[in-house]
Amino acid sequence: METGGSPLFRFFFLFLFLPVRILYYLWICIRLFFLRKKSIYELELPVQFETSDKPFFVRKFQGKEPTNTRLEILDLLKTISESKRIKKLKIFAPPLEWTLSEFFEIREVLESIKNKGILIQIFATEGGVGTLLLFSAANECFVGKESEFHIVLPSAEPIFFGNFLKFWGVEVQAFASGPYKSFAETFTRGDFTKEARKNLSALIENLQDKILTALTKGNDNLKTLYYHPILTADMLKSNGVVTDIISKDKFFDKESNPLPVNFPYLERAKREFKLFPKRREQILILSLDGGISGGDYQNKSRESGRIDAHSLIPTLTSITSDPKIKAVILEISSPGGSAFYSEQIHQSIVSLKEKKPVHAYFKDTVASGGYYLGSAVDHITASPVCITGSIGAVMVRANVQKLYKKFKLNKEAVGFYPFRDLHSEFSPLRKESVQYLQKEIKRIESVFYNRVSEGRKIPIEEMPKIGMGRVYLPTTENRIVDKLGGLLDAIEVLKKELNLTSVKLVEELPSYNFKNKIPILGSLGLELRELESINQIVFKNHFKIQWRNTR
Numbered sequence: 369m370e371t372g373g374s375p376l377f378r379f380f381f382l383f384l385f386l387p388v389r390i391l392y393y394l395w396i397c398i399r400l401f402f403l404r405k406k407s408i409y410e411l412e413l414p415v416q417f418e419t420s421d422k423p424f425f426v427r428k429f430q431g432k433e434p435t436n437t438r439l440e441i442l443d444l445l446k447t448i449s450e451s452k453r454i455k456k457l458k459i460f461a462p463p464l465e466w467t468l469s470e471f472f473e474i475r476e477v478l479e480s481i482k483n484k485g486i487l488i489q490i491f492a493t494e495g496g497v498g499t500l501l502l503f504s505a506a507n508e509c510f511v512g513k514e515s516e517f518h519i520v521l522p523s524a525e526p527i528f529f530g531n532f533l534k535f536w537g538v539e540v541q542a543f544a545s546g547p548y549k550s551f552a553e554t555f556t557r558g559d560f561t562k563e564a565r566k567n568l569s570a571l572i573e574n575l576q577d578k579i580l581t582a583l584t585k586g587n588d589n590l591k592t593l594y595y596h597p598i599l600t601a602d603m604l605k606s607n608g609v610v611t612d613i614i615s616k617d618k619f620f621d622k623e624s625n626p627l628p629v630n631f632p633y634l635e636r637a638k639r640e641f642k643l644f645p646k647r648r649e650q651i652l653i654l655s656l657d658g659g660i661s662g663g664d665y666q667n668k669s670r671e672s673g674r675i676d677a678h679s680l681i682p683t684l685t686s687i688t689s690d691p692k693i694k695a696v697i698l699e700i701s702s703p704g705g706s707a708f709y710s711e712q713i714h715q716s717i718v719s720l721k722e723k724k725p726v727h728a729y730f731k732d733t734v735a736s737g738g739y740y741l742g743s744a745v746d747h748i749t750a751s752p753v754c755i756t757g758s759i760g761a762v763m764v765r766a767n768v769q770k771l772y773k774k775f776k777l778n779k780e781a782v783g784f785y786p787f788r789d790l791h792s793e794f795s796p797l798r799k800e801s802v803q804y805l806q807k808e809i810k811r812i813e814s815v816f817y818n819r820v821s822e823g824r825k826i827p828i829e830e831m832p833k834i835g836m837g838r839v840y841l842p843t844t845e846n847r848i849v850d851k852l853g854g855l856l857d858a859i860e861v862l863k864k865e866l867n868l869t870s871v872k873l874v875e876e877l878p879s880y881n882f883k884n885k886i887p888i889l890g891s892l893g894l895e896l897r898e899l900e901s902i903n904q905i906v907f908k909n910h911f912k913i914q915w916r917n918t919r
């Protein structure tokens with residue numbers, strides 16, 4: 369006889385608890401019966417999404433109300449879209465601290481709800497472009513009399529330290545694999561090169577176009593409205609963006625008698641109830657967010673805001689051997705980091721892929737090392753506003769000899785050997801060392817190109833067309849990604865591949881990084897390994913698209 373986790377053992381417990389399941393089903397039916405005359409569901413969106421696994425003491429220390437993860441809100445909205453009883457969805461949007469991709473993702477789900485025939489009404493008193501993106505997906509929009517919406521469209525204004533550093537005697541040398549891999553220009557020049565400026569301008573124009581098209585629903589006459597830094601309630605109403613100006617109390621009329629918060633789940637539980645349910649396959653959503661580095665070898669706990677190889681690789685290994693997990697979706701948001709550790713993580717993802725399907729969802733920024741990781745998976749779904757690319761390599765080296773001498777400081781080289789000057793900040797590089805770094809850049813670029821070529825099935829001779837450090841929005845035409853959409857779209861693609869109608873979604877969130885929130889704690893633990901993340905830090909600041917949902 370089979371025991372343990374065998375089908376026979378499971379069937380025995382299902383039969384044992386069958387009366388309890390029947391009583392639960394009857395309770396759901398009775399509860400839904402008494403709610404039969406209600407058809408309005410009210411929802412307040414969370415100000416921000418939970419992105420880490422917070423210990424109990426941290427939650428108490430912060431003193432904040434528990435928040436939902438983005439997946440939980442997406443699942444709720446999807447459940448609402450499948451409802452047979454909900455006829456009207458009333459949403460309150462507080463000052464939302466979401467990223468641009470999150471607004472687009474929620475907007476897409478709201479569009480699907482509206483297309484199912486459910487009336488969507490949204491109310492907000494303040495916000496920015498993101499909130500107005502949600503407005504564009506609703507049937508009716510309402511604002512308060514004193515409402516203001518602060519508008520900031522994507523733009524960039526990077527600062528260049530090249531001339532400043534030279535003035536103080538700091539000479540920076542950069543070795544890049546292409547004219548578009550240009551974040552080092554921040555330290556070496558006083559302005560952009562022609563190629564870098566053209567690339568960044570195209571990226572920003574594409575972002576602006578996607579946002580304005582969504583906001584205006586194709587009405588070009590409305591575009592100039594969103595160039596105003598502040599939009600008042602009267603301006604929005606006179607331009608037909610909002611339906612009316614009312615108070616929040618009037619919007620949430622107590623006489624409307626809305627459905628209880630758990631109604632969508634009750635309805636789904638009734639719809640999916642089976643006396644002897646089959647075990648649902650698990651799909652793991654693994655969040656990879658932040659710069660890529662080695663991390664602390666002795667600390668195997670993943671931390672929020674970091675992608676550390678020494679903690680992530682053991683996680684991937686354990687997933688590989690976990691029989692409960694049928695497939696994995698890597699939700700990636702990373703501007704890059706260490707090429708060495710990107711390769712290590714890439715190989716671990718390839719090993720995982722050999723055992724079970726691995727897909728990826730590209731969220732906000734998936735560039736450089738971030739794309740290095742993503743190229744290892746079977747299928748990529750990307751947010752249409754995700755910044756990606758930057759396929760290539762770059763190294764930066766500073767010579768501060770002149771700065772030292774300004775302050776009457778001197779260093780003498782003792783026991784130097786070939787290439788030892790690469791580890792010194794005091795002298796210019798020898799010709800042999802410069803040639804060595806140029807070869808290293810070409811080697812790293814070649815490995816990167818080969819990984820993308822293998823993973824994305826792109827001929828190696830075509831790689832320079834999408835590589836050389838270019839940054840852009842994702843497209844399926846150049847095979848940089850397979851599909852544009854949100855996390856729910858990535859889940860549906862995987863379900864279809866596995867021929868599954870119902871799955872159990874499991875989120876694996878990193879631990880809350882307390883040091884990141886208290887700067888003095890982070891500085892006390894600063895080590896040389898932190899310097900590996902300088903690539904991604906500068907990338908963020910140099911190519912940062914200045915977009916925010918201003919309160």
